[in-house]
Amino acid sequence: MWHFILSEQFLQFYCNLSFCFGQHELFYKKNNCKPIPTSLLLCHNIEYTAMRLPNLLGHETMNEVLQQASSWIPLVQKQCHPDTRKFLCSLFAPVCLDDLDEPIQPCRSLCENVKNGCAPVMSAFGFPWPKMLDCDRFPPDNDLCIPPANTENFVPATKEVPRVCDACKETDENDNEIAVNLCKNDFALKIKVKEISYINGDTKIVPDSKSKTIYKLSGVTERDLKKTVLWLKDGLQCICEEMNDINAAYLVMGQKMDGHLVITSLKRWQKGQREFKRISRSIRKLQC
Incomplete structure (x- = not known):
């Protein structure tokens, strides 16, 4: 079973940030490319090394990102969907490209796939899928959003059994x-x-x-x-x-x-x- 017990801090976090998407002024603030620090465990060692600040959740400092991102790590460990980490990192640590002014958002299908796999897990602990992650807020699949991986024939990679504390x-x-x-x-x-x-x-x-x-x-x-x-x-x-x-x-x-x-x-x-x-x-x- 899932060892993650959702905290009051976690609940307040995703409720308070429901305003973040749809406020396009966030996209036009001066964005800075920042190296993804090793302390950002959720998104360290992903396919890119630089992230945008502010991110797509409205966090303007790395301290904010570090504090809030740690709450989601156990959901990734639950392996409710193979794209969970990819989806969350597209929001907490969106890829930063020097020649692109606007952020690259996750595609709607990526959100829907992760929601279908992980929402039942969250619901089992009494927490609905947060409004800030309403999949209708994200763009339909196109060349300017992050698509889901091809998981039609997905076979979980062989890896070490997670260490028990x-x-x-x-x-x-x-x-x-x-x-x-x-x-x-x-x-x-x-x-x-x-x-x-x-x-x-x-x-x-x-x-x-x-x-x-x-x-x-x-x-x-x-x-x-x-x-x-x-x-x-x-x-x-x-x-x-x-x-x-x-x-x-x-x-x-x-x-x-x-x-x-x-x-x-x-x-x-x-x-x-x-x-x-x-x-x-x-x-x-x-x-x-």
């Missing part, structure tokens, strides 16, 4: 091992997720404060817990199949590192399951 790897632990793992960590919390976002390649997880249950704290202060923020290191470079349901509860354990609460173990808490009855017993008996 260390904290999300399935483990078959007995009671003693669960207790040992708890004792190795600085905190153990049962949480529901309020929001997920991505910052500098790491996954930032904000728990719902009302759903938080504390099982263990060591070296974690009241200040740390006042507005709990948990971090999954290098979360953009790996997948976390465990975290695939925004309505589920999770047992997270971790350590305080450089002032941050870093997750070392994450398990979906499934009420009534034998494994979690064992975990509950181990927690109650815990003596580190």
Whole structure:
């Protein structure tokens, strides 16, 4: 399942930018060709190296592009359509050609193909296809727009299986091992997720404060817990199949590192399951 849980920031992002297309004055602002930075993970190492600013979403600075583009990386990782990255990069990092004044937009058919593949995935998490990506806003197929790839006989390329985040790897632990793992960590919390976002390649997880249950704290202060923020290191470079349901509860354990609460173990808490009855017993008996 998809490990991407859409955040409030993501929802606000695509709703607030619904005005961007159709405002042709954007196209006539002074456009600058900028190298696509390595930090723009969504669009680094695509078929071109220079992008336009402002882009087709109205972002005028690279910082804006970097902040907003990271929210879409998990959708590409889901592989709901082979052209998802191509379509998104045509908007976030449109190709920049010195001898062409107007930007090259994605063709309507490219948008429609990606929408048909990815809209059901987004809908499953309660988010409709955003209005700013209404395919009718894009030009019909012609020589001046980016067409879809020929996917009629598309065969997925053979590639490495995505790396599972260390904290999300399935483990078959007995009671003693669960207790040992708890004792190795600085905190153990049962949480529901309020929001997920991505910052500098790491996954930032904000728990719902009302759903938080504390099982263990060591070296974690009241200040740390006042507005709990948990971090999954290098979360953009790996997948976390465990975290695939925004309505589920999770047992997270971790350590305080450089002032941050870093997750070392994450398990979906499934009420009534034998494994979690064992975990509950181990927690109650815990003596580190």
